[in-house]
Amino acid sequence: MADTRIEFCGVTFKNPLAAASAEPTLNAANMKKCIDAGAGAVIAKTMTDSPDMRELTQRAKWRFLNAKHEVCHGKVPRSFSLYSRSGLALEPPEDFMKEITETVKYAAQKDAVVIGSIGSTEIDGWVTLGKQMEDGGVPLVELNFGCPHPKLMPGVRTGMNVGQDFDYACEITQKVSEALDVPIIIKVTPQVTDLVLFSDMLQKAGAKAVTLTNRFIGFVPDIETGGPLIYGKAGVGGPWTKPLTLRWINEVRTALGDKLHITGTNGAYDWRDIVMFIMSGAHIVQMCSAVMCYGYDWLGKQVKGLETFMDEKGYQTIDQMLGIATDACMEYGQMPHEKASVDKKLCINCGMCLKVCFSDAMQPDEENVFVKEENCVGCGGCYSVCPVKGTINLVKV
Ligand SMILES: Cc1cc2nc3c(=O)[nH]c(=O)nc-3n(C[C@H](O)[C@H](O)[C@H](O)COP(=O)(O)O)c2cc1C
Missing domain, CATH: 3.30.70.20 (Alpha-Beta Plaits)
Known part of the structure; x- marks a missing residue:
């Protein structure tokens, strides 16, 4: 049978599928369900010292939209959009770290990896949160420079507000990478002009990997009422974003090769997409919307689908597929x-x-x-x- 193990930033994952940082990883109970379903890793909901970002999660709202961008009732089509607003982890860092340490212990028994995710509004805060995560036993820490919502919240300098300011983002990256022993991953926003330039800068500042990418901001009017759907702007994504994400994975791999590992998110729906992300150059593939639509079991089904595909195609390892489509990509x-x-x-x-x-x-x-x-x-x-x-x-x- 195919070997689905993959090494990412020096850590071995039993398979390349990670439950992305979001409500399915909101606390230890949820993360354990992702692990039980068969995910190789869980990325915890972003831990934050920003009360505004915690409070936003208390008012989280989301809708699955069909291809006409109307709210689905019942069956959700393959080409759905997830239109959503949510903040970061509900609990303050001291309390959230208990969720992390509990999950780290559980994951060790199941050969799964727990990745910490952090989001602060101050440089020192990023360092403090990173250290707390490292002390909690996670082998990797993801810095969330991609969350779209702070852009819509005046005065909240985290997430995408950091990811759109390359110099500030690199300053944080350098400080956190110097302070931590574990490798750091930077999750970026796609709402910038050049992610190759930014990835190169981040790598030079000390990042060992980038997460390409978080979601977009969207706006959807409800034509029946004339008002905005779910009261206003929201994050938007779904399986249709995949080619946009894969383009950046392709370009960052082409430009930086082994210097910077890549984890992909934003558009992975099923095992076919996992294969596409890997063939584009992502070591690890993160999944969120599809899990939010179909539940935790979806994760395990995709790992099985990946194994079957590899057996049928004769791929013995993930490495044999890694970046092969990008490496074969021709100039015009x-x-x-x-x-x-x-x-x-x-x-x-x-x-x-x-x-x-x-x-x-x-x-x-x-x-x-x-x-x-x-x-x-x-x-x-x-x-x-x-x-x-x-x-x-x-x-x-
Ligand atoms: C409701 C919701 C909450 C999310 N919360 C976080 C978060 O706390 N931290 C983070 O880094 N990304 C967060 N994300 C982004 C996801 O981790 C993921 O990168 C994104 O949804 C794209 O993947 P997908 O196409 O599989 O949904 C959230 C996404 C959604 C839909």
């Missing part, structure tokens, strides 16, 4: 020319290819269609819309 100028070719025997003459050809390459003849080769750029639009698989093929030239 290297990509081959292709042309469409039509198997006229299979063509049902539906005319779809004619509608989507903007190069005047796909043309009707007395039988059905043919490709005027000198016009064809091999874009693949016809290949995608053709309803009979195998009728239109793309041939390298």
Whole structure:
């Protein structure tokens, strides 16, 4: 059977799936459920010294939205959005550390890893929270520079407000990495222009890994009432964000390689997505929205799905898949020319290819269609819309 173990920042994980920092990891009881379900790791809900960020969790609200961005009732579609507002851990650090130490003990019996997550509003606070986590026995600490909500809370300088200020973020990173023996991971916001530049700066400041990425801020009006859904702006994400996240994983791996490990979050729905995150370059894949939608068991099902996939494909280790799609990614100028070719025997003459050809390459003849080769750029639009698989093929030239 495939070996799902993976080494991340010097720590061995029994599998690459982590329950992301959120309500499913709100306290020891919840984290134990993630561990029992089979997650290789849990990232605790972000511990904070900010009363505002703790209080926000008391007023947490979320809705699963369908593709039209209407609230779901009952069945949630695969392409859902999670529209949500929540703060950080409910309990003050002294109390929350009891949840951590209890979970660390439990995880040790189950061969699972507990990652601490912290969020302060002051440089010294980041250091203090980091040390508390380290003393609590976690082998890794994640600094949450990605939480979108402080952006909407005047005067609360944490989360994304830090992640958008690269120099301040690096100052914190340097202070915390110098103060701690355990490696630190920086969780970033996607709402910046250049995460490759930022990741490089963070690595130089002492980060051993980045978490790419936290969620976006969104806004959804309710057209029936004319008011905002759940009273105002909120975080937004869901499985549809995956290609946006994978783009950054691809680029950070390409630029920094082994210098900086990557854990991926924001868009991983099931085991297929875990594979995509790994093939893009993420050692560890964090999952939140899908667990919030389907419950803890979802985690175990995805670990099994990953094992089955690896066995079927002949991957013996996670390392064999790590970054392979990114490493094979071509520059635009290297990509081959292709042309469409039509198997006229299979063509049902539906005319779809004619509608989507903007190069005047796909043309009707007395039988059905043919490709005027000198016009064809091999874009693949016809290949995608053709309803009979195998009728239109793309041939390298
Ligand atoms: C309700 C909710 C609460 C969250 N709380 C935290 C948090 O406390 N700390 C943190 O770093 N990320 C938090 N996140 C972000 C998740 O950890 C995760 O990175 C994000 O949801 C993207 O992953 P997904 O696509 O699997 O949902 C939260 C997300 C949601 C939806």
